Amino acid sequence: MTAQSGAAFGRFGLRGGSNMKAIEFCGVSFRYDEESPFAIHKLDFSVEEGEFVAVLGHNGSGKSTLARLSNGLLEADEGEIRVFGTQIARKNLYDVRKNVGVVFQNPDNQTVATIVEDDVAFGAENLGLAREEIGERIRFALQAVGMQQYRTAAVARLSGGQKQRVAIAGVLALKPRAVILDEATAMLDPRGRREIVEVVSRLNREEKITVIMITHFMEEALLADRAVVMNRGEIVMQGAPADIFERQEELITYNLAMPRIGYICNRLRAGGLPVANTLDSETLAEEIARCVS
Amino acid sequence: MKDVSFGQYYPADSFLHRLDPRVKLLFLIAFIVVIFVATNFYGLAVCAAVLIAIILFSRVPVGKVLRSVRGIVFLLLFTAALNVLFHKGDTVYYQKGIICISLEGIIFSVFLALRLVLLVLCSSMLTYTTTPVALTDGVESLLTPLKWIFVPVHALALIMSIALRFIPTLTEETERIKNAQLARGANFESRNLIKKIGAVIPILVPLLLSALRKADELGDAMEARCYTSGVKRTKYKKLTLTWRDLVAVLVCAALIAGVVLTRVFLGAPY
Known part of the structure; x- marks a missing residue:
């Protein structure tokens, strides 16, 4: 992050810092229709403001439903969902979003316009902001995702990772x-995935924007403050990512694959090399060097 | 299928790209009317001269512009053939039954073909030099008076821009489905017309389903970005007229005057 873009963030006053809960689920249940099982079942879950939480789970574990409920795209059948202290209701959806x-x-399915800046402008236009303010916000959002040089490019010509960064800018x-x-x-391909993870962790670190990253790639959870594992609409594990990844057998029962580095660590220990647990390749290299010498 | 050049924006920075979309739209309408006002080749020559100037000032490669005519080659040949065969004239070369090939018929078919070509070229110049967003902004602005009779002008404009924006996405999707069906043994090469039409179904059905799914997801993404119909939105790109638009209006006036003059003073048809 350059000093310039840091200034852009500061100017918009996005810094949080209070101890308010960003998102809070209290006994929330939801199912898509009467016959189907609950996608989310009696869920209690909260995210502090400024926290970076990774939500892990295999397909159909209810993690996407969680996202849609948090934004008011779906309405809970039971329980309460509060966003920054306000309970989600039909009349305040606009403020929630x-x-x-x-x-x-x-x-491809979330881009409204052909040109990058027009697409980023869409949300700001919906808020009814003045032109100058929209221009400022486009500049800020594109800078935050490192896409300022593509402001007038056609979205269709960008790579997957770049398109997704534009989508993030559209939200910012x-x-x-x-x-x-x-x-x-x-x-996305591995490179695109890395780009996105870097952008969001930077937004969280430097701007204190609360980030909830729903994924089934466990490596992506490494940068998070907390990892939450979901299965059949319920939270089954949560804690620091490194601690979660140590509970390998348990993870396998929830159909989640271990990150490769963690797997190598475990195999090395099983093979008699007493390396400490880590999920970072460089630390692992140092550990191996230590054990061998 | 990849060659859907019609309706595709060509990014460049030119006099034409910078014109107000409303002016371009009105210019196109005037151009189309004028093409039909012209009753002789002099009139069409005036239109063609203006069009050539437009193409040169647009910085769109000429090859790309001409490609837009490719889509109507069949229509051109078909109407030309009909006119050559059935148009009655004085200088008859061949006559049998209702078929009558005459000098006037040939001239008339050339005249009509030229009209069609000019029409398509001018329309594609609009879409080459105007982004879909600018185009819909222009349409929306021109249709504003309809808001008074409760026509949802903004929603219509948004539908139009999203439709244009999805052309490349759905083209890619079609290609993907086609390949997937080929891999499953579908035959798209048959010369039998019935079979050929039948072969489209395994492409159309998945394409429709995928388009509906995309629409659903786009709807969610738009809502998540605070879009609600009926709420007043603002526009980032405000349409403003500049000296360029004045030049365009003057050119348009000259075009109309030129064609009307050729019609009045050089009246002889064709």
Whole structure:
């Protein structure tokens, strides 16, 4: 992050810092229709403002439903959902969505306009802002995702990772206090995935934007403050990512694959090399060097 | 299928790209009317001269512009053939039954073909030099008076821009489905017309389903970005007229005057 873009963030006053809960689920249940099982079942879950939470789970574990409920795209059958202290109701959806932005899986299906800046402007236009303010927000949002040089480019010509960064910029233009990424990296190649993870962790670190990253790639959870594992609409594990990844057998029962580094660690220990647990390749290299010498 | 050049924006920075979309739209309408006002080749020559100037000032490669005519080649040949065969004239070369090939018929068919070509070229110049967003902004602005009779002008404009924006996405999707069906043994090469039409169904059905799914997801993404119909939105790109638009209006006036003069003073048809 350059000093210049840091200034841009500061100017928009996105810094949080209070101890308010960004998102709070109290006994929430939801199902898509009467016959189907609950997608979310009696869920109690909360995210502090400024926190970076990774939500892990296999397909159908209810993690995407969680994103849609948090933004008011779905309405809970039971229980209460509060966003920055306000309970979600039909009449305040507009305010809820201003505070909680969602980035979806397929970048092609969330782009409204052909040109990058027009697409980023869409949300800000919906808020009824003045032209100058929209221009400022486009500049800020594109800078935040490192796409300022593509401002007038055609979205169709960008790579998957770049398109998804534009989608994030489109959400940032609303100046949300929390951003939910609903499997936003699922359709990207490894490079695109890395780009997105870097952008959101930077937004969280430097701007204190609350980030909820829903994913089934466990490596992506590494940068998070907290990892939450979901299964059949319930939270089954939560804690620091490194601690979660140590409980390998348990993870396998929830159909989640271990990150490769963690797997190598475990195999090395089983093979008699007493390396400490880590999920970072460089630390592992140092550990191996230590053990061997 | 990849060659859907019609309706595609060509990014460049030119006099034409910078014109107000409303002016371009009105210019196109005037151009179309004028093409039909012209009753002789002099009139069409005036139109063609203006069009050539437009193409040169647009910085769109000429090859790309001409490609837009490719889509109507069949229509051109078909109407030309009909006119050559059935148009009655004085200088008859061949006559049998209702078929009558005459000098006037040939001239008339050339005249009509030229009209069609000019029409298509001018329309594609509009879409080459105007982004879909600018185009819909222009349409929306021109249709504003309809808001008074409760026509949802903004929603219509948004529908139009999203439709244009999805052309490349759905083209890609079609290609993907086609390949998937080929891999499953579908035959798209048959020369039999019935079979050929039948072969489209395995492409159309998945394409429709995928388009509906895309629409659903786009709807969610738009709602998540605070879009609600009926709420007053603002516009980032405000349409403003500049000296360029004045030039365009003057050119348009000259075009109309030129064609009307050729019609009045050089009246002889064709």
